[in-house]
Amino acid sequence: MSATPRRVADLGAELVDRALTTAVAESLTGGLVVAELVSVPGISAVLHGGVVAYATPLKRDVVGVDGDLLAREGAVHPGVAAQLAERVRTALAVDGIPARVGLGTTGVAGPDPQDGQAVGTVFVAVALDDRTEVRELALAGDRAAIRRGAVEAVLALLDEVLVTSR
Numbered sequence: 001m002s003a004t005p006r007r008v009a010d011l012g013a014e015l016v017d018r019a020l021t022t023a024v025a026e027s028l029t030g031g032l033v034v035a036e037l038v039s040v041p042g043i044s045a046v047l048h049g050g051v052v053a054y055a056t057p058l059k060r061d062v063v064g065v066d067g068d069l070l071a072r073e074g075a076v077h078p079g080v081a082a083q084l085a086e087r088v089r090t091a092l093a094v095d096g097i098p099a100r101v102g103l104g105t106t107g108v109a110g111p112d113p114q115d116g117q118a119v120g121t122v123f124v125a126v127a128l129d130d131r132t133e134v135r136e137l138a139l140a141g142d143r144a145a146i147r148r149g150a151v152e153a154v155l156a157l158l159d160e161v162l163v164t165s166r
Helices: 008-017 032-038 056-063 067-073 078-091 143-164
Strands: 022-026 047-052 101-107 121-128 131-138
Touching: 008 032, 008 143, 022 032, 022 078, 032 047, 032 143, 047 056, 047 078, 056 067, 056 078, 067 078, 078 101, 078 121, 078 131, 101 143, 121 143, 131 143
Parallel strands: 022 047, 022 101
Antiparallel strands: 101 121, 121 131
16 A cells, blocks of 8 residues: 555545546445545546445345355455456446446454454455456454544555556
């Protein structure tokens, strides 16, 4: 991740300046990533929207995550995060045109483990065109701290992808 991630306002401004249409698929973050993005004035020019696919079947049926992957590995898996980021771009296409950037979050905020994964296990992903980056996190704290950490991590990963794609 970047040593010093930029503020969300700067990330949003770059998305707008570069006309990088964006879609978000969130699980454990429950809409917090989209909330951060929509705080940026002018983001409506590029933000297609977001999906809160909290229930595993929604990851499959709405976003398009592979059902066999979900059955085999569960919802908390790096491949699921990658597919959330990649496939939400098409799921939230505008006028038939997929978004160029996709963000995905999945993990365990607690209080109990899920799919054999410990509380604090989080995967975030960013897809830009043909590139997808996934990060695994081991976050500590209560539900709110884990969810906030996931939001910060996916935005930091977005920062890294934007910087290296210029």
